[in-house]
Amino acid sequence: MASSRDRQRKLARAKLDRQMARRAATVRRRRRIQAGAGAVLVLVLIVAGSAWALGAFDSEPKQNAAAEDICLWTPQDATANTNLKDVGTPETKGLPTDGTRAMTVSTNQGSPITAELDLTSSPCAAASIAHLASRSFYDKTNCHEITADGALRCGDPSGTGLGGPTYSFYDENVPTVPSPSPSASPAPDQPPTYPKGTVAMIANPPGANGSQFLIFFKDFTTTDPKFPVIGRVTGGLDVVEKIGALPTVDNGTGAKVKPKTDVVIQSLTVGEPVTAAAPAPSASGTPASSPSAG
Template identity: 60%
Template sequence: MASSKDRQRKLARAKYDRQMARRAERERVRRRVMAGVGTGLALVLIVGGGLWIGGVFDSDDTTSTEAGDTCIWTPLDASKNTDLTEVGTPETTNLPESGTETMSITTNQGDPITVSLDVASAPCAAASLSYLAGKQFYDDTDCYEIMAIGAVHCGDPSGTGQGGPTYTFYDENTPVIPDPSASASATESAVLYPKGTVTLIGNPAGSNGSQFLIFFKDYAPTTEAPYSIVGQVTGGDDTLAKIGKITTVADDAGEKVKPKEKITIQSLTVGADDAATVAPSASAQS
């Protein structure tokens, strides 16, 4: 698990690594220039080295770096996991990195659940959800677990916990557990996942795909904060509360997390138009 996390974080820092590699190479060139033999050769190298250090010869690469990857998607081999669904990968550049987007989840349990996606804090998670929604990845899939921590688990078409797209990406916007020696007031405020929080859930942790949780009650973890936050429920509270009250039965592994009543995502959409789509239905009900 640790090696997987390290690999993803290294990929996420690819642009930084390239910059550092270029800087190191420039420094080596500078040292060679300063230690060059022959006055004429040294002069040529000094001029050339000065231009190199100034970035004259790597202007194209500098442009590429400045418009570098916003997100890195680590590919998975579907032939090694038949629960994965081949859908390609989202773009890596020119992705939104500020503001919010609206995610609308229509289920068989009532009014749509609307979520404000925090693009500024979790741009890659928002980009992935938007991409998969555009592929109708979530449509007609079941939320197959109601977890004891007070969250419904959705986003795996296979219903096994092993499914998702053929890529993963790293954690963003993961809350921090308060210091156990902190004051009582700090300890009391350790609800890191308030009711209505939407997070990603990776398998293994830190390796995210399509799976997500919607918390229908507050959750205050005591040892680690395993989920990265992507948004907050802004509508459909009654539907979420209804889902949270569904009785659970044992699944194939013997864990009492399987909803006795099906929770089916009929459609999931992401985008600026979603708010306009949801608004008429709200006004029609008033």
């Protein structure tokens, strides 16, 4: 039947798109790790060349374990920034790079907020949040800011905007905005850069991500994106919207962004990785129904 063949073609196309996305994400990660560790690699090459000249590689060489690294964690000095908290660092190898991980944020403002962390586009951010959650890093901390961009800012135990763990990591999935062509006719309305429900990292300075994240409670459009997208809200968006409507007061720096009512993360947990799978066609050739979200 034509409908069955069309569905098979769509499923095959969707599978190919997912494979291409995973390959592109892998290439981007490799390039960033190489850029962040360029000086180290030069030194390794010099040492390896000297060792080769001396006959150190006459026997079968061992596999280069550094090539298996997925994420690069850059140490931060806790003596220079006393707002940092040392809870160790995540693993660099064997991290999941496909599918999603569920994140649950329980606050004092109502039902839990749930989200999916994107392992394909943001494996290092997901690995960092999972590591910090396993160390109870986020528990009993305040979401200290309601931003002018329409997002709730959380993840800093110090509540200053300068806090985090004693490591940082690079941006992974910052949205791109196409440059308009001067000769082109006006384009139709573009989708928001950060749709309502987006979960993103925020860093100070930008690019040195740690533990702080944003949950957008309204659409935000910008021509200069700075926040790496790491996932999306899957439940409790009404709670985020309620928090976003809270009155704000001066945070001590002259900025009226601190929620007047304390917004406390009672616990933040991250589930095990779930690999995305294409839905199997039903016997009749029509799409199989999915269970409704609870």
